[in-house]
Amino acid sequence: MTNVTTTSQVNDAVGVWYNKSLLDPANPLLIANQFGQMKSIPKGSSKTVRYSRFEKLSEATTALTEGVEPNGQALDVTRMDATCQQYGDFIVLTDVVELTVSDPVANQANKRLGEQMGETLETLTYDVLKATASYYNCADGADGGTPTELTQTDIDTNVQTLMNNDAKMYTEIMSAGSGFGTAPLDQSYYAISNTAVYRDLKDVDSWVPRNQYPQPASVKQGERGYTDNVRWCLSSHTPTTGTGSSKQFYTFLLSRDAFGVVDIATGNSSSIFIPPGGTGDRLKQRSSLGWKAWHACKILNDDYIIRVMATITQ
Numbered sequence: 001m002t003n004v005t006t007t008s009q010v011n012d013a014v015g016v017w018y019n020k021s022l023l024d025p026a027n028p029l030l031i032a033n034q035f036g037q038m039k040s041i042p043k044g045s046s047k048t049v050r051y052s053r054f055e056k057l058s059e060a061t062t063a064l065t066e067g068v069e070p071n072g073q074a075l076d077v078t079r080m081d082a083t084c085q086q087y088g089d090f091i092v093l094t095d096v097v098e099l100t101v102s103d104p105v106a107n108q109a110n111k112r113l114g115e116q117m118g119e120t121l122e123t124l125t126y127d128v129l130k131a132t133a134s135y136y137n138c139a140d141g142a143d144g145g146t147p148t149e150l151t152q153t154d155i156d157t158n159v160q161t162l163m164n165n166d167a168k169m170y171t172e173i174m175s176a177g178s179g180f181g182t183a184p185l186d187q188s189y190y191a192i193s194n195t196a197v198y199r200d201l202k203d204v205d206s207w208v209p210r211n212q213y214p215q216p217a218s219v220k221q222g223e224r225g226y227t228d229n230v231r232w233c234l235s236s237h238t239p240t241t242g243t244g245s246s247k248q249f250y251t252f253l254l255s256r257d258a259f260g261v262v263d264i265a266t267g268n269s270s271s272i273f274i275p276p277g278g279t280g281d282r283l284k285q286r287s288s289l290g291w292k293a294w295h296a297c298k299i300l301n302d303d304y305i306i307r308v309m310a311t312i313t314q
Contacts, residue, residue: 028237030118031222032125032192035254036261036297041084049262051080051300082262082298087120089113090290095276098287110271110289117269117291119237125261126239128297129252135307136161141200143311147248150197150310152204152227158253158306159229162189165303167255171231174214183208188231190220193251194238196312198224201232203313251308258304262296269293 041049055076064070091109098105136158141148148154167189174185185208193201201207206228210216213226222233230253239250263269270292276284299305 028119029222029235030122030237031233031235032122033261034221035190035192036125036259037257037300039260039262040265041262043265047264048081048083051260051298053078080298080300082260082296084262084264084294084296086292086294088290088292089116090288092286092288095285106289113289113291117293121293121295122237124295125297128299129259129305130239130250130307132299132305132307133302134305135309138308138310143313145311147309147311149200149313152206155204155227155230158308159189161306162253162255167304170256176214182214183212185213185226186229188226188229189253189255191230191232191251191253192238193232193234194240194249195234195236197249197251197310198234200313201225201227245314248309248311251310253306253308255304257300260298260300264294
């Protein structure tokens, strides 16, 4: 048969089937702000919060002389201010988009804006934490770089530093549970680090994965495991510097009350929708979705936080 009509002669006018199940982008876990000492400034008060710390008194080791008063000591107070600033963004949609595009554009726009807000507030916190005065470059790895990859010795060194600074741990001892393979956990600080260091962490002698915790449900957002006196939370959003084989990864080793996170009560984290016909939209051609939030972060004690820099095993 000579004359046969195939798709070579009559092809499909559209050529594709459109899958309306939209794909989500890859979003990082947001883990930093959960460790801040959270404060909300009451409405109508100020944009600035003041933290105060009364410093320790020196020990009174000189014996009293009968009938003679000692000189006494004056109180020493440290004041620290954190001022909230407002952040936000928005997306404008035309009525034509709403009428002619089959995708749920407004829903997706609102979802993307919520993700943007969370990542923005996380980055603002990291920008403050990166400026801490206490830092350490890993030096005991095998790669010979400056810094090296993270090792048990590096972790122990920094835990010792926090302990010497009388920094308070977050968690109490967890005794081993009755479940198979569970391991006891000692009192712990928390570390915020990048997912890229996960492979090196698993090579640390004391590593205990989260599924071997006596109480695996009692974990923080992003928590992946434990090394001696440190519980590790990982996110791809944690800061890095450099590129390629010279890329370095931030770890923030934290004790309680290391830093504060501040917002303003009743005015924080607002999601805003303006329907068509808003100000300046006489023909009802535009709608907008957006967010705004107040945020501040303040390091409260540099002795309670250490910025640890590491490379990773290539």
